[in-house]
Amino acid sequence: MGTYLDPKNYYRLPWSLTDNAISWLEPTWKCNIVCEGCYRINDPRGHKSLEQIKEELAVFKKFRTTDGVSIAGGDPLIHPEIVEIVRMVAEDGQKPILNTNGVALTKELLQELKKAGAKGFTFHVDSKQSRPHWKDKNEIELCELREQFAEMLHEVGGISCAFNSTVYEDTLPYVPDLVEWAQQHIDKVHVMVFIAYRAAELDGRFDYYAGAEKVDLGEIPYTASSDRKVDILSTDIYELLKKRFPDFDSAAYLNGNNKPDSFKWLLSGRLGTKERIYGYVGPKFMEVSQIFHHLRHGHYLAYTEPKIHRRGKSMLLLSAIDAKVRQIAKKYFLSVMANPIRLFKRLRYQSIMIIQPPDVLEDGTQNMCDGCPDMTVLNGKLVWSCRLEEPLRYGCFVNSVPKQASKVAVLD
Numbered sequence: 044m045g046t047y048l049d050p051k052n053y054y055r056l057p058w059s060l061t062d063n064a065i066s067w068l069e070p071t072w073k074c075n076i077v078c079e080g081c082y083r084i085n086d087p088r089g090h091k092s093l094e095q096i097k098e099e100l101a102v103f104k105k106f107r108t109t110d111g112v113s114i115a116g117g118d119p120l121i122h123p124e125i126v127e128i129v130r131m132v133a134e135d136g137q138k139p140i141l142n143t144n145g146v147a148l149t150k151e152l153l154q155e156l157k158k159a160g161a162k163g164f165t166f167h168v169d170s171k172q173s174r175p176h177w178k179d180k181n182e183i184e185l186c187e188l189r190e191q192f193a194e195m196l197h198e199v200g201g202i203s204c205a206f207n208s209t210v211y212e213d214t215l216p217y218v219p220d221l222v223e224w225a226q227q228h229i230d231k232v233h234v235m236v237f238i239a240y241r242a243a244e245l246d247g248r249f250d251y252y253a254g255a256e257k258v259d260l261g262e263i264p265y266t267a268s269s270d271r272k273v274d275i276l277s278t279d280i281y282e283l284l285k286k287r288f289p290d291f292d293s294a295a296y297l298n299g300n301n302k303p304d305s306f307k308w309l310l311s312g313r314l315g316t317k318e319r320i321y322g323y324v325g326p327k328f329m330e331v332s333q334i335f336h337h338l339r340h341g342h343y344l345a346y347t348e349p350k351i352h353r354r355g356k357s358m359l360l361l362s363a364i365d366a367k368v369r370q371i372a373k374k375y376f377l378s379v380m381a382n383p384i385r386l387f388k389r390l391r392y393q394s395i396m397i398i399q400p401p402d403v404l405e406d407g408t409q410n411m412c413d414g415c416p417d418m419t420v421l422n423g424k425l426v427w428s429c430r431l432e433e434p435l436r437y438g439c440f441v442n443s444v445p446k447q448a449s450k451v452a453v454l455d
């Protein structure tokens with residue numbers, strides 16, 4: 044299953060627990076819609092106070108050097124003090140990035156958030172959300188909504204625009220269409236993120252333990268007892284994209300912490316226009332971007348401003364060190380020779396990220412993203428945001444033990 048990619052052909056993003064590109068702040072547990080793949084319970088724990096948020100930012104500051112903070116939830120836009128939260132993050136020297144479903148976004152709020160220092164939005168839009176006025180729409184039909192959000196951001200200017208969607212077995216075939224849609228909107232859409240759906244399977248293969256105590260994992264949101272497929276790999280998505288766009292390739296990755304040849308984050312960058320993608324950058328391009336940013340700013344790079352994405356022609360200078368950029372430059376100049384008008388068009392950069400969240404391996408080991416960028420805070424400690432419900436409920440992360448092994452343990 045999934046195409047084989049040799050990690051040696053790609054750049055391992057240098058992100059670690061203490062020196063990373065981003066951190067993950069959850070100012071609220073509340074949400075205004077329900078998404079099928081959500082890891083959080085929309086419950087009465089409600090909104091966090093500004094004091095609590097300040098403490099969490101202090102924990103990030105103590106343990107982590109980062110470029111930005113993803114402000115997620117719940118939906119962060121329904122926190123009554125979201126503008127102040129964005130200001131606090133910005134004053135802390137971090138880029139505030141709002142991870143939202145966008146339902147509560149108005150032009151006025153967007154203006155206020157920009158004034159407070161917002162640098163980016165990642166809109167979660169997919170067909171498994173109970174979104175008012177957009178029920179029963181498929182991934183293609185939802186592009187109309189994506190376009191509305193992209194247009195709103197474009198009008199205000201200076202804010203990065205990303206879209207993410209959870210990918211399920213039945214929505215997987217739409218991924219290439221979304222990548223094509225992103226090309227048609229390359230002037231407004233800077234990043235596309237595809238997250239393979241994951242849930243802990245309650246199919247009887249494992250027992251779950253919090254410390255020595257056996258627990259019923261069915262109480263937490265990211266479990267599945269249905270027959271929904273929970274093992275779509277990043278490389279399955281890669282393969283599908285490669286079939287539609289033979290030039291498609293990734294350039295950088297994060298591996299799994301317990302399965303080194305698994306690709307938990309697979310990052311691609313491409314240069315092109317609405318009419319044509321000239322190619323996908325290579326690992327050296329990513330390495331230089333990360334290292335140069337770190338040398339200059341003291342932290343790795345997460346989100347770039349829209350004006351950087353417009354500088355595709357300057358990026359061709361990296362031909363000197365990146366063979367794939369060299370190929371892009373060749374194609375670009377040949378096409379300009381064929382039609383010199385093209386020289387006056389902007390060449391733009393766009394990212395495509397594929398994420399494969401936690402997997403439980405055969406022996407019960409959990410394979411997390413090594414160098415997880417989405418660490419959040421619980422009780423003064425850094426924890427994986429995708430599994431926050433476990434320490435909240437059981438006081439620690441849960442171990443999965445294959446049934447056979449737990450029987451042996453009992454007999455011993």
Ligand code: SF4
Binds near residue numbers: 412427428
């Ligand atoms: S380990 Fe979990 S929280 Fe961290 S990046 Fe992976 S999926 Fe996200």
